[in-house]
Amino acid sequence: MTATLLPAAADPVGTSSPSSRPRRGSGRDISLLVMVVVVALLLSVIVGLPLVRILTVAFSAEGWSIVSSMLSNPVNRGILWNTVQLGVIVSLLGTAVGFVMAYAQVRLKFRGKRILHLISLMPIVSPPFAVATAAITLFGRNGMISNGVFGQQIDIYGLKGLTFVLTLSFFPVAYMNLKGMLESLDPSLDEAAANLGANKLKIFTSVTLPMLIPGIAGSVLLLFVESIADLANPLVLGGDYTVLASRAYLAVVGEYNVAGGAAYSLVLLLPALSVFLIQRYWVSRKNVVSVTGKPAGSPELITAPALRIPMLVMAVAVASLVILMYATVVFGGFVKIFGVNNDFTLDHYRFVLAGIGSDAMFTTTLLALIATPIAGLLGMLIAWLVVRKLKRTSGLMDFVGMLGLAVPGTVIGIGYAIAFNTPTVFAGRQWFPAVAGGSAILGGAMAIVMVFVARSLPTGQRAGISALQQINPAIDEAATSLGASSLTTFRTVTLPLIRPALLAGLTYAFARSMTTLSPIVFITTPQTKIMTSQILAEVDSGRFGNAFAYCAILIVIVLSFIGLLNLAMLHPSIRGIQRR
Amino acid sequence: MTATPESAMTTQPDARIESARDSLATATPGRVTLRDLRKIYGDDKTGTPAVKDIDLDIEPGEFITLLGPSGCGKTTTLRMIAGFETPTAGTIRLDDEVINKVAPNKRPMAMVFQSYALFPHMTVFDNVAYGLKLKKLPSARVTEEVETALTSMNLGPYRDRAPHQMSGGQQQRVALARALVMRPKVLLFDEPLSNLDAKLRVQMRGEIRRLQRRLGITTIFVTHDQDEAMTMSDRIVVMNVGVIEQVDTPQEIYRHPASVFVADFIGRANFLDVDVHEVRDDGAEVGVLGKRWSVGKHPAVAAGDVVTLMVRPESVRLSATDSREVGGSVGRVLSSMFYGEAIEYDIETEAGNLVVSVADPHAHETFTQGDFLDVGFEEGRAWLMPVAADTP
Numbered sequence: 001m002t003a004t005l006l007p008a009a010a011d012p013v014g015t016s017s018p019s020s021r022p023r024r025g026s027g028r029d030i031s032l033l034v035m036v037v038v039v040a041l042l043l044s045v046i047v048g049l050p051l052v053r054i055l056t057v058a059f060s061a062e063g064w065s066i067v068s069s070m071l072s073n074p075v076n077r078g079i080l081w082n083t084v085q086l087g088v089i090v091s092l093l094g095t096a097v098g099f100v101m102a103y104a105q106v107r108l109k110f111r112g113k114r115i116l117h118l119i120s121l122m123p124i125v126s127p128p129f130a131v132a133t134a135a136i137t138l139f140g141r142n143g144m145i146s147n148g149v150f151g152q153q154i155d156i157y158g159l160k161g162l163t164f165v166l167t168l169s170f171f172p173v174a175y176m177n178l179k180g181m182l183e184s185l186d187p188s189l190d191e192a193a194a195n196l197g198a199n200k201l202k203i204f205t206s207v208t209l210p211m212l213i214p215g216i217a218g219s220v221l222l223l224f225v226e227s228i229a230d231l232a233n234p235l236v237l238g239g240d241y242t243v244l245a246s247r248a249y250l251a252v253v254g255e256y257n258v259a260g261g262a263a264y265s266l267v268l269l270l271p272a273l274s275v276f277l278i279q280r281y282w283v284s285r286k287n288v289v290s291v292t293g294k295p296a297g298s299p300e301l302i303t304a305p306a307l308r309i310p311m312l313v314m315a316v317a318v319a320s321l322v323i324l325m326y327a328t329v330v331f332g333g334f335v336k337i338f339g340v341n342n343d344f345t346l347d348h349y350r351f352v353l354a355g356i357g358s359d360a361m362f363t364t365t366l367l368a369l370i371a372t373p374i375a376g377l378l379g380m381l382i383a384w385l386v387v388r389k390l391k392r393t394s395g396l397m398d399f400v401g402m403l404g405l406a407v408p409g410t411v412i413g414i415g416y417a418i419a420f421n422t423p424t425v426f427a428g429r430q431w432f433p434a435v436a437g438g439s440a441i442l443g444g445a446m447a448i449v450m451v452f453v454a455r456s457l458p459t460g461q462r463a464g465i466s467a468l469q470q471i472n473p474a475i476d477e478a479a480t481s482l483g484a485s486s487l488t489t490f491r492t493v494t495l496p497l498i499r500p501a502l503l504a505g506l507t508y509a510f511a512r513s514m515t516t517l518s519p520i521v522f523i524t525t526p527q528t529k530i531m532t533s534q535i536l537a538e539v540d541s542g543r544f545g546n547a548f549a550y551c552a553i554l555i556v557i558v559l560s561f562i563g564l565l566n567l568a569m570l571h572p573s574i575r576g577i578q579r580r
Numbered sequence: 581m582t583a584t585p586e587s588a589m590t591t592q593p594d595a596r597i598e599s600a601r602d603s604l605a606t607a608t609p610g611r612v613t614l615r616d617l618r619k620i621y622g623d624d625k626t627g628t629p630a631v632k633d634i635d636l637d638i639e640p641g642e643f644i645t646l647l648g649p650s651g652c653g654k655t656t657t658l659r660m661i662a663g664f665e666t667p668t669a670g671t672i673r674l675d676d677e678v679i680n681k682v683a684p685n686k687r688p689m690a691m692v693f694q695s696y697a698l699f700p701h702m703t704v705f706d707n708v709a710y711g712l713k714l715k716k717l718p719s720a721r722v723t724e725e726v727e728t729a730l731t732s733m734n735l736g737p738y739r740d741r742a743p744h745q746m747s748g749g750q751q752q753r754v755a756l757a758r759a760l761v762m763r764p765k766v767l768l769f770d771e772p773l774s775n776l777d778a779k780l781r782v783q784m785r786g787e788i789r790r791l792q793r794r795l796g797i798t799t800i801f802v803t804h805d806q807d808e809a810m811t812m813s814d815r816i817v818v819m820n821v822g823v824i825e826q827v828d829t830p831q832e833i834y835r836h837p838a839s840v841f842v843a844d845f846i847g848r849a850n851f852l853d854v855d856v857h858e859v860r861d862d863g864a865e866v867g868v869l870g871k872r873w874s875v876g877k878h879p880a881v882a883a884g885d886v887v888t889l890m891v892r893p894e895s896v897r898l899s900a901t902d903s904r905e906v907g908g909s910v911g912r913v914l915s916s917m918f919y920g921e922a923i924e925y926d927i928e929t930e931a932g933n934l935v936v937s938v939a940d941p942h943a944h945e946t947f948t949q950g951d952f953l954d955v956g957f958e959e960g961r962a963w964l965m966p967v968a969a970d971t972p
Contacts, residue, residue, distance in 0.1 A: 477664055478697035478755075480685045482711030482762060492710075496701040 031487035050415025066263035098174025128232030157239030229408030332548035371452030379460025409518030443527030460505020610765030617670035690759035870908030
């Protein structure tokens with residue numbers, strides 16, 4: 001067929017459009033290259049540089065003398081032992097609690113599942129001191145329950161209190177992990193086992209449990225990393241029980257010994273990073289259950305009292321404790337001194353909402369709002385590059401992106417203080433001015449936003465990766481085949497399709513930014529007050545009422561944001577056409 | 581016409597659809613030339629080649645099918661042409677211009693995917709308009725073009741539907757409309773019919789073929805289904821383990837296969853061991869089943885070669901015999917299967933077991949297991965071919 005046969009009106013697009021002809025030398029996709037370079041640069045600055053700087057200081061003569069004394073010096077040995085002990089106890093206990101809650105949620109028959117689910121998730125959106133402060137008030141030396149009800153003077157400071165508070169704070173991680181896994185266990189496997197003659201107990205031990213082991217192992221490892229990395233609770237509840245994170249904090253903030261801080265950070269970094277790597281690349285590979293898979297049917301819910309009653313009693317006990325903690329936070333903010341002087345007062349809330357404390361509230365919310373979309377989009381972008389675009393370097397980019405989660409916040413914070421308190425000079429040139437610390441541009445706010453992004457990026461990245469792995473790559477190729485560049489494909493096709501992951505990423509980014517403490521205490525400045533570090537100051541000075549008010553308001557801000565975000569995403573103009 | 585579009589496809593398309601199709605016709609169908617094209621996954625030196633130095637000339641307006649078992653390199657070849665895979669070596673030309681380095685989104689080709697790959701978050705209209713909008717056409721023009729494309733596929737009433745609200749066949753046609761609206765020089769299909777049910781697949785075959793004829797667009801179609809290849813193509817490229825075994829028209833490939841692999845892969849074939857009496861330029865004299873036969877031969881067959889005689893199941897002839905012993909021309913029925921339009925026998929002979937297909941069994945005498953038969957075949961349809969050293 002030739003052109004002359006065509007009606008003139010239907011001037012074929014093919015002849016008039018420039019993109020219809022292969023353009024010599026237009027090369028491969030430039031937008032892809034630009035995106036990779038931008039992401040790589042961003043990651044190097046917000047994660048890479050601080051880590052490199054902390055390592056250089058830790059390996060300096062001064063730092064290395066502390067690192068090498070870790071096992072020989074009895075004090076340091078004690079700190080190391082405390083850290084490992086706390087990590088092991090909390091990870092086992094937290095996983096057990098998480099398992100009970102997940103098992104009850106998925107397999108038991110009872111009413112109020114939704115409420116139990118929400119209660120199980122509550123500690124995730126709460127600021128770090130809420131549980132610790134409530135625990136001191138309720139169960140401490142003059143605790144309302146320990147002393148008030150039982151007349152006991154319990155010493156809550158130390159391992160005991162830390163175990164209690166950390167377990168209660170971190171079990172939701174295990175809960176989420178194991179719940180997903182239990183839900184995706186294919187009931188037809190149980191049926192197959194039953195069909196082959198196995199009884200209920202045999203099914204549990206020979207089919208269910210072996211399939212859950214990677215999930216249980218994964219949860220234990222994740223909780224281990226979380227609990228050895230935690231700084232907030234050891235600061236408030238540790239007492240004489242010093243762990244690596246609080247020791248590093250003391251070195252930097254109390255002794256102005258940056259090298260010491262870097263040295264303790266390195267020792268903390270090694271187990272945290274290796275356990276994280278084991279969890280991420282080994283345990284998750286052993287995973288025989290696809291957590292994202294859809295169950296092929298609904299399992300028969302358990303009604304047998306022998307299992308149901310003890311499980312439910314435990315689940316309700318845990319849920320009650322959680323509620324008790326948060327009720328304390330809420331009520332504690334409305335009375336003069338909870339447990340001592342229970343007169344109603346609005347002073348604490350006035351302090352936070354309208355007084356000196358309001359500064360921190362506005363600043364924190366603003367910075368978190370700036371960091372959230374950056375972290376969410378960057379997470380999706382990294383996920384897309386890792387899953388779809390990069391080949392040999394995808395593992396590296398995935399790993400660097402995840403570092404913000406894998407590296408303890410204390411380590412990141414000290415790294416930021418070392419790397420960004422002074423202007424960044426490389427090859428004799430100043431690349432950018434100091435971004436952290438009091439003398440930095442914007443009062444150090446930039447570094448705080450960077451930390452927020454680094455810390456909250458990984459969850460979105462993970463969610464994005466698993467969402468993308470479920471979408472047929474042919475959809476991307478179809479867009480390319482129709483003339484879309486990589487950037488256009490990402491914007492018009494990929495991003496709309498992974499909206500649920502983006503939503504999860506944004507939600508988590510905001511919650512994490514608002515509640516993170518450990519990296520913040522090292523870089524917050526008088527000009528840029530952050531709520532979590534203000535709470536620390538209030539708790540330190542024993543003004544629990546203000547701390548409670550801060551915590552309650554922080555929770556309200558986070559929950560409102562999540563609510564608004566979900567509402568916005570429901571809006572038809574944003575929602576678009578639902579996918580199957 | 582009450583017509584769900586599926587049934588409309590098979591009935592006479594109306595004039596509106598036909599004129600819409602005419603206006604989609606491509607101005608300049610592309611010529612695609614592959615030279616020494618190679619693809620090695622993984623390391624260039626140690627990796628196993630998926631495509632081994634293939635040469636292929638695809639004429640403008642031609643419908644060519646890449647056919648072969650999975651892992652034969654057909655999809656890799658198609659994806660290299662589309663630009664989704666980078667060749668390890670060799671060149672891909674479009675109209676004499678080397679396009680190896682042209683990004684896939686800059687190639688004037690459109691692809692229809694096995695999974696259709698419709699954008700699930702866009703309506704049918706937006707799916708089809710996607711590429712045109714990227715070309716920055718004025719929106720009135722986009723609407724006009726999209727309407728034309730949708731009409732040509734008889735999809736007009738579905739323009740505001742979401743992909744998941746449509747049947748597989750409808751989604752398939754949206755994918756086709758989305759590709760055609762771009763007026764590509766080359767249309768690429770990656771096993772597009774494999775997700776459809778059997779009946780619809782047969783309808784779509786004819787539909788795509790008619791459309792392609794009408795538009796005169798160069799089309800490269802990948803499939804592992806020989807029926808699709810046979811019924812749709814101008815020429816078939818039979819591939820196996822990364823090399824091209826034969827490029828020819830469907831009839832030639834069926835009648836005169838170049839290799840045992842091709843004969844076996846396309847249709848079904850019996851391979852008989854024969855005594856070669858004489859090899860001429862245009863044929864050969866062979867002895868098998870107790871007789872001497874004058875058969876056609878592959879040009880490469882020369883005297884003294886190791887050869888085999890291909891006889892298609894439908895060219896075997898059976899007749900009743902009084903003999904009660906297998907040997908010479910006498911064979912025995914091992915099993916029979918009734919297919920309705922044909923009956924199929926498994927026959928034991930001295931030359932091996934033969935698969936025999938007898939069309940329209942009602943018109944013939946039928947045999948049962950254990951019957952002794954006189955076995956022969958149509959000389960003109962038998963094909964003497966070389967046995968390559970590495971094929972069984």
